[in-house]
Amino acid sequence: MKQVIIIAIVAVLAWQGYSRYQERAASTSKTPRKAWSPSAQPNTATAETFRCDGRTHCSQMTSCAEATYFLKNCPGTKMDGNNDGVPCEQQWCR
Incomplete structure (x- = not known):
């Protein structure tokens, strides 16, 4: 017992x-991160609403505008494989 x-x-x-x-x-x-899904609607927010929060890959983005902001303003991003200044060309910025 x-x-x-x-x-x-x-x-x-x-x-x-x-x-x-x-x-x-x-x-x-x-800030909680949104889970990526192929059916996610593009984010229409302006660049002022984005902030560097540690995300570095295209799969973590929700729009071309967001990926572009991260590429231009946040260190250590891995979203421009061919170094042409356009991020996530196969996913968001076609």
Whole structure:
């Protein structure tokens, strides 16, 4: 019986610790990223709404305008394979 009580206490403490971890992670996370999907509508937002947030690949973009902003303003992007200044030519900027 003593072992069952100890296991129950450990389980409750683990659950509480995990819940606090999840709350802390949610409160300190950056802007949530949209999951890419082929049916995503192009983003009509202006460049003022974009900001460098660590995304570097075309699959993480939602429009040609967004990819162009990231290529011109954010370091470390990998969206212009042929170095012609046009990002994501096979996906967004055709």
